[in-house]
Amino acid sequence: MSEIPKLPRELPHHKLYHRLSPARRNRGVFADTWRFIMKSQRWSFDRMEGYVEKRLVEMVRHAARECPWYRQVFSDLGMDVEDFGCRLDLSLLPLIGRDELRDHVDEMVPDSQDRGELVFSATGGSSGIPVGFYRHKERTRAMESAFVTRFRTWAGASDTTREVICAGGVGDESERAQWAVDRRGNSLALASDDLNRLNFKWMLPLARKFKPRIFRGYPSAMAAFANLLLEAGETFPVEAVFTSSETLYDAQRKRIEEAFAAKVFDLYGHSERVIVAAECEKHEGYHVFSEYGLLEIVDENGSVIQEEGQVGEVVGTTLLHDYFPLIRYRTGDRAVYTARRCSCGRPFPLILRPDGRLQELLVTADDRRISMTSINRHDDLFAAVDQFQFHQREAGKAVLKVIPGPDYSDSERERIIASVTKHIGGDFALTIEVVESIEKTRIGKHRFLIQELEGI
């Protein structure tokens, strides 16, 4: 495909539309959240702290009254619901790891919650051990969208600012496309899974023709685009670049900022939705969105870190999602503690770069890079396996090692292969091997992908 495709092109499938734009099907929830958080970001630190403590107490008491899991926790501790009265009490409660979440997820839903309003998702999470969690059909996306839109305003953009998106595939397995424009015509999505030298030849002019004010995507995809630009001796000046979903490395940030002549604004979040943190225009660290979730950083013994510069695991308590109150959830991600405050004056604590999530990219025979983040997007792809890990020694080929769960079967195996290879596209040879254990790194961290390729 060397010809530049014609713009605009309407998307044929509604799923693409929802994937491309912040869906605001529930406009009331979006508007309420938006109004509140645009005001609260101007509060003083003390006022925000007071709000966080009040919401925390409400959320924990709600969970302890309504959810079988937390009722049991309180009963084991010999605590009454009313005994939980301030932020300091949080350290009395146990941390929730992936195993607890996996084995007790249904006990963490409030008794009074209508389950018909919830959707269950099981993704690879960020550790390769699939975890399931609930989100609300209407509310989750609308609230999330309000927070992301506020973040965009920190870079001088809004939710409708014209943008090019490079974040994995475009569409889903039922309908794969290399590019698409959303219905409102505000965003052009390019399939970064298909980005290689050959496709760059039409992707670049297409993107230029779209005249975006911002670029948004996975760090790996944005860095690949930046490298191709610089390699061609070109730049693509925009007002800002937004990145999320993977660790952003310093070298990538530099390349992206050079190629796009703009600052990178990085956002950290995860599918379990307890913590969101993002950079403001001062770039002095990541602001933890206080109204969204309460952050703790803990050491390997689970003790809360309060020492400048110390690295630990991100533990989050939702202050937002009362339909599924995750309290002290261990995300498996790492961040650096700091007591410093940002010179922008916004009342949010800072953390330094969450540096724990490895970028892992499968390489295809035609030299495309497929981010594991984009493969893990599928809601229930790995639901029937206890753990998985890709192994790649040769471009265009991989072995997926799985520890099967009770529901694993030949048809599940076929479904995983079909879905992953379809997602990757082209000729990709995937085989599945059932194993009893899965290799970890020296520091004991699980990896999605073990790769021994030349020159990667």
Ligand SMILES: [Zn+2]
């Ligand atoms: Zn700031």
